[in-house]
Amino acid sequence: xLGLTVQQIAYIFQGAGWTIVLSLxxxxxxxxxxxxxxxxxxxxxxxxxxxxSGLVQFIQGVPLPVIMFVVYFGISIGGFEVPALVAxxxxxxxxxxxxxxxxxxxxxxxxxxTQWEAAECLALTKPQRFxxxxxxxxxxxxxxxxxxxxxxxxxxxxxxxxxxFFDLTYSAKVINxxxxxPFTVFTIAxxxxxxxxxxxxxxxxxxxxxxxRN
Amino acid sequence: MYEFDFSFxxxxxxxxxxxxxxxxxxxxxxxLPGFLLGTVVAVARLxxxxxxxxxxxxxxxxxxxxxxIIQVFWLFFGLASLQVHVGSxxxxxxxxxxxxxxxxxxxxxxxxxxxxxxxxxxxxxxSLSPFQSLVYIEVPQAVERVYPALVSQFVxxxxxxxxxxxxxxxxxxxxxxxxxxxxFRGFEVYLVIAVLYLGLAxxxxxxxxxxxxxxxxxxxxxxTPL
Numbered sequence: 001x002l003g004l005t006v007q008q009i010a011y012i013f014q015g016a017g018w019t020i021v022l023s024l025x026x027x028x029x030x031x032x033x034x035x036x037x038x039x040x041x042x043x044x045x046x047x048x049x050x051x052x053s054g055l056v057q058f059i060q061g062v063p064l065p066v067i068m069f070v071v072y073f074g075i076s077i078g079g080f081e082v083p084a085l086v087a088x089x090x091x092x093x094x095x096x097x098x099x100x101x102x103x104x105x106x107x108x109x110x111x112x113x114t115q116w117e118a119a120e121c122l123a124l125t126k127p128q129r130f131x132x133x134x135x136x137x138x139x140x141x142x143x144x145x146x147x148x149x150x151x152x153x154x155x156x157x158x159x160x161x162x163x164x165f166f167d168l169t170y171s172a173k174v175i176n177x178x179x180x181x182p183f184t185v186f187t188i189a190x191x192x193x194x195x196x197x198x199x200x201x202x203x204x205x206x207x208x209x210x211x212x213r214n
Numbered sequence: 215m216y217e218f219d220f221s222f223x224x225x226x227x228x229x230x231x232x233x234x235x236x237x238x239x240x241x242x243x244x245x246l247p248g249f250l251l252g253t254v255v256a257v258a259r260l261x262x263x264x265x266x267x268x269x270x271x272x273x274x275x276x277x278x279x280x281x282x283i284i285q286v287f288w289l290f291f292g293l294a295s296l297q298v299h300v301g302s303x304x305x306x307x308x309x310x311x312x313x314x315x316x317x318x319x320x321x322x323x324x325x326x327x328x329x330x331x332x333x334x335x336x337x338x339x340x341s342l343s344p345f346q347s348l349v350y351i352e353v354p355q356a357v358e359r360v361y362p363a364l365v366s367q368f369v370x371x372x373x374x375x376x377x378x379x380x381x382x383x384x385x386x387x388x389x390x391x392x393x394x395x396x397x398f399r400g401f402e403v404y405l406v407i408a409v410l411y412l413g414l415a416x417x418x419x420x421x422x423x424x425x426x427x428x429x430x431x432x433x434x435x436x437x438t439p440l
Contacts, residue, residue: 063376073400158281182291
């Protein structure tokens with residue numbers, strides 16, 4: 001088939017499976033790291049804002065492959081021997097957390113101030129105001145850009161190839177090295193990435209339009 | 215306890231400087247062609263015939279929904295398999311231009327859509343041809359409106375040059391890999407590289423914003439921030 005054996009194509013798809021695993025890791029980790037970051041970015045305490053914005057700017061100013069390497073070598077000098085998946089997952093967590101934190105900060109701030117004031121008038125405590133009044137509204141605003149960023153996460157897991165993580169990019173590279181059919185191999189890989197990313201792009205746009213209509 | 219050792223810095227300084235220059239070179243070489251390609255594609259999507267629109271849309275969606283590194287491999291190894299030999303620098307720049315063009319197209323499309331109709335009507339009243347109206351009226355205004363987004367996009371592109379070492383272009387990340395394989399100081403090397411990228415990103419941002427100061431005199435006179 002296409003000049004490749006069934007095993008070779010299966011091997012490429014095996015890489016695609018790990019791309020999805022790493023994307024999910026990045027999204028879950030990014031949420032765990034990004035949510036407190038978003039809160040710290042919009043906190044009242046100055047030091048919280050300074051530290052969190054410094055962190056975000058650092059991560060956003062460094063290429064993801066370099067973050068991958070820093071985490072990879074950082075873990076190994078701690079004397080730990082971990083699979084590339086852990087290093088790549090941690091790097092994706094840092095990366096996704098920094099961007100998701102920024103996105104969600106914007107969503108929290110997009111909720112009108114009068115909502116805070118109204119909640120205060122109803123004698124809700126501060127955590128109550130946030131959880132019951134602000135968060136549900138911020139979540140609605142957050143859905144389109146978050147889905148849009150998922151596309152970035154999936155695409156950027158491909159950078160894990162620099163620390164030899166076995167993902168779709170890596171498996172495609174290996175098959176290309178052994179068959180030297182670059183157009184076939186990388187077109188298949190691109191189509192798989194496209195099949196994962198394009199529906200999410202479309203969904204993000206649809207959510208966006210729905211939000212603007214209401 | 216792990217002891218940090220940054221002594222590699224003095225030994226490999228010339229390599230690091232070469233890496234920085236190559237990263238800057240790739241970035242600078244890609245910005246203008248990428249911007250032009252993006253603008254042409256944006257115009258094709260907004261004003262082109264049905265076929266031009268379709269092709270432009272396919273291009274933008276195909277690029278935006280696949281990773282840069284796959285595009286680079288496709289181009290670099292693909293050209294090699296056709297016996298077309300391009301250097302890794304040229305391949306990197308071509309891939310970057312094609313990649314950033316798709317993102318720029320979306321940004322510029324948004325920019326064109328913010329231009330008030332009155333501007334286009336005024337242009338046609340002055341009997342400017344559609345092309346003149348585009349070049350002298352629409353593009354400058356669209357660029358002015360979306361300039362911050364363009365700057366962010368080009369900074370992201372500069373950061374993305376870091377994977378070009380995968381096709382053996384010895385930019386900053388490639389140099390880092392070489393140094394760590396000699397010194398076994400991976401963590402320190404990449405920390406230094408991270409700081410260098412941070413510096414380059416800030417530098418690029420400042421330079422691009424400086425260019426905006428000079429080229430948008432209306433903004434300067436009105437003192438409106440970008």
